[in-house]
Amino acid sequence: MKRRQFIKTTLASGIALSVIPHFAFQEQTSSISYDHLIGKGNPILFGDGYKLQKDAYDSFSELKSAALKEGIHIQVVSSYRNYAHQNRIWERKFKRFTNNGLSPIQSIEKIIEYSTIPGTSRHHWGTDIDIIDTNVEQPNSVLQPRHFEKGGCFHKLKSWMDDNSKNFGFHLVYTNNPDRKGFKYEPWHYSFKPISQNYLKQYLKLDIETIISEEKLLGHQYFSKQFISKYLNQNILDINPELL
DSSP, X not given: OOHHHHHHHXXXXXXXXXXXXXXXXXXXXXXXOHHHHHTOSOOOOBOSSXXXXXXXXXXXXXXXXXXXXXTOOEEEEEOOOOHHHHHHHHHHHHHHHHHTXXXXXXXXXXXXXXXXXXXXXXXXXXXXXXXXXXXXXXXXXXXXXXXXXXXXXXXXXXXXXXXXXXXXXXXXXXXXXXXXXXXXXXXXXXXXXXXXXXXXXXXXXXXXXXXXXXXXXXXXXXXOHXXXXXXXXXXXXXXXXXXX
């Protein structure tokens, strides 16, 4: 089955959640407001030094405790980010790249290697986390793929997550599949599927072009319909198929 046909079929019918050994999760199917989907709502969040929705927080607490028994001290370096936070990241990078000589379009392409367009981030949902292990010597820049590879300081964390994270509902979002497009490989970014899967389905009902235009995003005048369509299909949809 071709990928496009698979996604279309998946979004129409939904993928049944697999039975998870440690927990039996219930997929959330209630309607989600526009503001909550784009990071402008006021969700009830939980966590100390990070913020997640209640079910995601409870499951992450269990995951963190299990990892600690193996000598892995998981720390969240990024979780919920509202629209304003994501917009600050966007504007800072856009100004830096254009000031360094890149054209606006080149700057946008550079930004979306790792950073999302404000209003389109999974971190708006209170379901996603970027994690490291603080029980090892810390490198200068922690969120680098090489640190999670064999011989890297976070390889033990990555190996443990590969074996155990799904038992707690967390799935890697941007995999190292060589055929995947969009955002680059992020071995630190996990999403709580029982909530985020429905958020994605609800999000796809929105008009991304309208969001970008109405929010007057810096550089939005350079976003063509072709670019937005590509961004939707590659950056938003070309993720770990387990999360679709």
